[in-house]
Amino acid sequence: MNRILMNVLVLMVCGLLWIVPVQAAKSPPKVGEILPDFSMAVPGESADRSYLGLSRGGSFKIPQIRARVVILEVFSMYCPFCQKEAPNVNRLYQLIEENPNLRGKIKLIGIGAGNSSYEVNVFKTRYGIPFPLFPDMEYSIHALLGSVRTPYFIAARINSDGTHQVIYSKLGAFESAESFLRLIIKSAGL
Amino acid sequence: MKKVWGGVLIVLILTVFVWGAEAQTLSEAFKGKIYDVGILKATDSRLKVKAGSHAPDFTLPAVSGGKVKLSQYRGKKNVVISFVPAAWTPVCSDQWPGYNITKDIFDRHDAVLLGITVDNIPTLFAWTGEMGELWFPVLSDFWPHGKTASRYGVLRSDGTSERALFVIDKKGIIRYIDVHDINKRPSLEVLVRELDKLGE
Numbered sequence: 001m002n003r004i005l006m007n008v009l010v011l012m013v014c015g016l017l018w019i020v021p022v023q024a025a026k027s028p029p030k031v032g033e034i035l036p037d038f039s040m041a042v043p044g045e046s047a048d049r050s051y052l053g054l055s056r057g058g059s060f061k062i063p064q065i066r067a068r069v070v071i072l073e074v075f076s077m078y079c080p081f082c083q084k085e086a087p088n089v090n091r092l093y094q095l096i097e098e099n100p101n102l103r104g105k106i107k108l109i110g111i112g113a114g115n116s117s118y119e120v121n122v123f124k125t126r127y128g129i130p131f132p133l134f135p136d137m138e139y140s141i142h143a144l145l146g147s148v149r150t151p152y153f154i155a156a157r158i159n160s161d162g163t164h165q166v167i168y169s170k171l172g173a174f175e176s177a178e179s180f181l182r183l184i185i186k187s188a189g190l
Numbered sequence: 191m192k193k194v195w196g197g198v199l200i201v202l203i204l205t206v207f208v209w210g211a212e213a214q215t216l217s218e219a220f221k222g223k224i225y226d227v228g229i230l231k232a233t234d235s236r237l238k239v240k241a242g243s244h245a246p247d248f249t250l251p252a253v254s255g256g257k258v259k260l261s262q263y264r265g266k267k268n269v270v271i272s273f274v275p276a277a278w279t280p281v282c283s284d285q286w287p288g289y290n291i292t293k294d295i296f297d298r299h300d301a302v303l304l305g306i307t308v309d310n311i312p313t314l315f316a317w318t319g320e321m322g323e324l325w326f327p328v329l330s331d332f333w334p335h336g337k338t339a340s341r342y343g344v345l346r347s348d349g350t351s352e353r354a355l356f357v358i359d360k361k362g363i364i365r366y367i368d369v370h371d372i373n374k375r376p377s378l379e380v381l382v383r384e385l386d387k388l389g390e
Contacts, residue, residue: 078288078375080321118379119288126291 028146028154029166031187035062035156036144040111040134048132052107062156063164067107069188071168074145074152075133076113077123081173082151086127091177093130102181105190109134113142113150157188223320227279232371235352238343241367245269245358248338250306250329253314258304258327261362268301268388269358270381273339275350275372277309277317285353285375286328287321292378296326299385300360304329308336308351344369357384 029035039059043049049056053066062070073089075082089108096102110133112120117135124133136142145154148171155168167187174180184190239246249259263269274285286305289296296303303326307314310332318328331338331351339345344352355376357366366384370376 076284076288077291077378078284080287080290083287083291084322114375116377116379118377118382122292122295122378 025144025146028148028152028169031166031169033166034164035154035166037061038141038144040141043132043134045132052109052132062109063158063162065107065109065158066104067158068105068190069107069167069184070156070158071106071108071184072154072156073108073110074113074142074148074150074154075110075123076150077115077119077126079150082123083127085151085173086123086129088173088177090128090130092174092181095177095181102185102190106181106184106188107131111136111141111145114139155184155187223278224280224283225278227276230372232373233352233369234346234348234372235344235369237367237369238341239356239364239367241364243364245271245356245362245364246338246341247362248341250331250338251311253311253318253328253330258329260304260358263302263360264362265360268299268360268385269356270296270301270303270385271342271354271356271358272303272305273342273344273351273354273356274305274307275346275353277307277313281353281373281375283317283320286318286324286326288375288378289326290321290324293325295382295385299382299388301357301385301388302326306331306338306351308332308339308345308349346372355381357381357388359388 025036039061041059042054042057043052054060054064062072093108096106096108108131110129110131112123112133112135114137115123115135116137120133120135123129139147142148145152151173152171153168153174154166156164157167158164168184245260247259247261249257252258260269272286272289289303305324305326305328308331309317311330314328314330318324336345336349336351339351342354342356344354346352353370353372353376355366355368355370356364359365365388368376368380
């Protein structure tokens with residue numbers, strides 16, 4: 001009996017060691033800091049891979065996205081504010097893609113906190129989201145980002161040497177896509 | 191010695207349980223308005239119905255006015271009943287807004303959704319108002335308190351209901367029951383899979 005208990009205990013301790021890093025962040029990354037270290041699966045959709053400048057298979061980290069600035073929205077399909085904000089975020093994407101000086105330089109992604117792939121796809125379809133969305137079913141990325149309320153926006157400037165800095169980190173909807181984009185351009189020095 | 195190991199084990203299990211249950215997100219829509227109930231016992235009632243049996247009929251007042259009777263859908267629509275424990279609490283506040291953008295899924299399965307809590311109408315009016323305009327009826331099982339929840343066997347000992355889903359076909363037969371861990375949101379795709387089965 002003692003041996004069984006001992007084995008279970010060892011497994012539990014290993015489990016805890018695995019869980020602890022996921023619970024790390026007490027607050028979201030601040031401006032000037034770097035993003036927490038996390039990876040996501042490379043999207044299966046070729047359009048998404050092409051947008052992010054990633055090759056097929058495996059996983060990637062945010063600084064590996066081919067861009068000067070990556071804007072990350074933490075959302076949930078269950079969040080009424082995220083639903084309301086979706087057209088504004090789509091507008092932001094359009095403004096970037098329609099501007100030859102910005103297209104390819106600023107990329108958008110969404111992370112569905114507590115959402116499965118199915119739920120993320122429901123959100124994507126419902127609001128016609130044109131940029132890649134990633135599920136975070138187990139809240140692991142959400143925890144690393146300080147268990148923020150949603151929607152939460154983080155923008156990171158990607159430097160040519162592969163380093164990066166957070167240039168925007170804020171809870172809640174932005175006022176307008178135009179003013180938000182102006183702020184990002186200014187903060188990133190584009 | 192056994193007692194010591196047992197104690198350590200219990201502490202570890204509780205630690206993992208509490209940490210795991212902390213993983214929730216909350217919409218900014220409810221900022222400052224949600225009462226943190228902490229981590230609750232996963233389930234706290236005993237079902238009085240089972241899959242394959244007739245769904246007990248009920249008539250409950252709706253937030254939008256009037257009353258809704260379950261049997262009014264007999265022969266016309268499949269019904270999904272979503273019991274949520276209480277207004278202004280975590281998880282509940284981020285469950286129905288998700289269903290609110292999936293009307294097309296319910297329509298595709300010729301199903302209606304009935305949201306039920308044991309809260310009174312004014313409370314539900316204020317709470318669901320924060321979610322935007324809901325397409326499905328929200329019903330109050332406030333008085334006699336939790337009578338419908340009790341008939342289905344999902345009334346908890348503290349007077350709230352379980353977080354439970356019932357899928358009822360057009361004949362009024364219960365086809366699926368999920369009395370979910372109250373601390374967690376049920377998966378949408380599991381519900382959709384069960385709705386898919388109605389057409390088989």
